[in-house]
Amino acid sequence: MDIKEIQNLIKFVAKSGASEVKLEMDDIKITIKTGSESDTTIVHQVPSTHIPQAAPLAVQPVATEATPTKASEPAAAEDSKYITIKSPIIGTFYRKPAPDKPLFVEVGQTIAEGDVLCVIEAMKLFNEIESEVSGKIVKVLVDDSSPVEFDQPLFLVDPS
Structure with missing residues (x-):
């Protein structure tokens, strides 16, 4: 289960109104509690026998265009x-x-x-x-x- 799926599960539980949800799978246990002063999410990952090591990721800045293109402005006005x-x-x-x-x-x-x-x-x-x-x-x-x-x-x- 990846982070995106966990985030979607948290959003779904929050919208459903359930006060507590527990999910146990082979390698992960998730408990989501809502309705208290602070929403709580606990994720326990059970260690497996072999965990592949990933190479560290290099973060590189991405150049972004400061002004929108002229073509996107009429499309946005048209969609409005x-x-x-x-x-x-x-x-x-x-x-x-x-x-x-x-x-x-x-x-x-x-x-x-x-x-x-x-x-x-x-x-x-x-x-x-x-x-x-x-x-x-x-x-x-x-x-x-x-x-x-x-x-x-x-x-x-x-x-x-």
């Missing part, structure tokens, strides 16, 4: 008129209710408030994500069967 529909949970994004079924929505399709846009699988539960706005789907921002984070943009909708 759209409403972004974001993921309410962490999970796996699916555009279809089943592999043999058609897509919930396609680019260019007009949607109404309450229409199902996609499903997000979290812990073997499929959660239907409904639109909170009416409009036209401009862009799908996530690939089918991809993991999504909480508050990650999923769709761009033109409300006009």
Whole structure:
């Protein structure tokens, strides 16, 4: 289990409202406690018989451009008129209710408030994500069967 997975687990537990979660795997034990004055996360890594030594990483500064390019400014202004529909949970994004079924929505399709846009699988539960706005789907921002984070943009909708 890598750091990214542990961070995602901590975020998920914090959002779920659980007060304590314990996870034990072959080489790691994790206890996450929430609801106290300070959130606590304890990670115990059980030593294995062989731990490969990694070479130390050299940190090199990365040069960044101080001013944005002219091409990105019109794109940002153009996207500002759209409403972004974001993921309410962490999970796996699916555009279809089943592999043999058609897509919930396609680019260019007009949607109404309450229409199902996609499903997000979290812990073997499929959660239907409904639109909170009416409009036209401009862009799908996530690939089918991809993991999504909480508050990650999923769709761009033109409300006009």
